[in-house]
Amino acid sequence: SEVEQAWLWSHRQDWSSDCAHSHSALTFPMATSRLCRPAALRTLKNASVTPKRFASNAPSTSQPAQSPFAPRHLLSISDLLPSELTTLVRNASKYKTAVKSQSVPPHLQNRLMAQTIAIMFTKRSTRTRVSTEGAISMMGGNPMFLGSQDIQLGVNESLYDTSVVISSMVSAIVARVNAHDDVANLAKHSSKPVINALSDLYHPLQTIADFQTLLEAFPSSESAGAESLGLEGLKIAWVGDANNVLFDLAIGAAKLGVEVAVATPKGYEIPDFMRDIIKSTSPNFKLTETHEPAEAVKNADVLVTDTWVSMGQEAEAKKRLRDFEGFQITKELAQRGGAKEGWKFMHCLPRHPEEVADEVFYSPASLVFQEAENRLWAAVAALEAFAVNKGEVIPAEISEQIHAGQVKAMMEKLTGKSS
Template sequence: MRHFLTLRDFSKEEILELINFASSIKKEPKKLLVDKSLAMIFEKNSTRTRMAFELGIKELGGRSLFLSSNDLQISRGEPIKDTARVIGSMVDFVMLRVNSHESLLEFARYSKAPIINGLSDLYHPTQVLGDLLTIKEFNKQGKVAFIGDANNMANSWLIAASILGFEIALAIPQNYAINAEILEFAKNEAKKSGAKILITHDKFEALKGKDVVITDTWISMGEEAKKVQKLKDFEGFIVDNKAMSVANEGAIFLHCLPAYRGYEVSEEVFEAHSEVIFTEATNRLHVVKAVLCFLDKFRGI
């Protein structure tokens, strides 16, 4: 049985297979998971992830069950492993959006059903798959700049680039650092794939010569109390017209949403690239379908 917790667990060929299958099923939808069931457990708010999974399994012919963590016995202290053994024996797939990646790992250890990461503090792999599908559709080359926090999106993009073998530059503020173990993994993968990795505190250095520019909110869910300090730390990291002018002509801008204009992105840049951004958002639906179908092949193995 396979889980989908991070792109680290997948080969270059498998990641490309997922993207290509998502592209195919987007053009020609099929009911490939008739009567299959998906449980969705949310510890954090969600718009796009919930819609993508709920609609994805339905359009594939299956059904979903939404489970707020506040309504489960986990909220009263039941061990994750017990909840995993119950839910994982009743459904075909389980998607979790969690505060701690350790919760996903624990759930996967005890579940009889494949586990899918709908977002954790370390990774957001379905989002990056949606981004990669969008880049494919807009015919952009593999030169990427990520501007912003050293968060789950930065981690996931670093992993994707290192496995797929393209160029990525991450610009993060002073006193912020990419997770050391994830960075080490990426550097080792880059030696095999030929990927080029740059970590810098200069957003213009990161943006130079790039075809794809990505950012994310500076204040992740659960960090609201840090907002004032983070706005100070990230001063000057906004992706505005001046920043985009350093990237290659015709570069596209991606944002996983929600977007906070005037902070990580200017209103002008967001609206200029809104077609790409909302294509990116809807592409989550198609990559989720691809992930579900991929994992179904390995059930019972």
């Protein structure tokens, strides 16, 4: 169709560069051809051969699966090409608009019918659980929640055994864990796609939701192509603890041409190994680090923070609260630091008053509740790409075209008629 041809043509210049910058293409030679061809191209040719798939390339002390035939996992934004991150964000936004207008896209309905998605949480959650179960249900699937009382990774049973057995009974696994090694090893031995819903190093679904929120707050220009969200030149100021949310956000920013300035107390900086990972994402990425919040805020479009005391750090609470004194986001900080007029604020929640003042959190500048809702749409987009399409990140309009063609072919087969 003209739509399909236009999309393929718009992507022609970026395939080679995407391949050149893909860690997966370098790590798994047999998967190189997969990355150098857009997913839609093979789909449109009705290829019946099972596509080569590969494991996550998210850095970890545990090695990911080495087999090029392993399912593709989403463990970090590092696992996505810039074009794929853009597509996931745009798909999430399109599905949100469609569903809110009472029009669930036909190609999205019942895509997970009769399929069970395991939701394995060793850490409690509000937004992650609600958004994940909601997304699975919206797509016609059956969410199976396995909390810490139901299953403990590596306790009483090896993680290998758990991964092999559970993945043999479900269509995909969404895991929220403490150590990143846990989700990396889960993916290493799983026969089904694994989506990281949070680990101590990464939080990819949050990053997809965050860039969807930024896309809505700073609409891309008409000239922005399919490979861009139109956010180039935007500046994010992160004030607070350097943590997993920041790490994936910075990796995503590097892929999308967004600048990041980070202000942390001394002793809470980005770890050296993670700084190397972030900076290696793009040679042109601008990352500024400081211990002065006002310095990071200068010319920022968006001010972002997160909890100062994460789950598992309760014993450090008193020390952390002392160390982070002066890092609260306030209107005075934004003015003193010289944030841009019309600046916005984001926080992935849960929020505590010492992190951001009410005057900011509940102000028109705050995007926090919009950001929280977008976790649902990020989950929908990720589940479609990894649980349904097995790692093929396809634009929503192309998926709709393909679905329409499949329905038409099925009806013609049933009726014995062809148009």
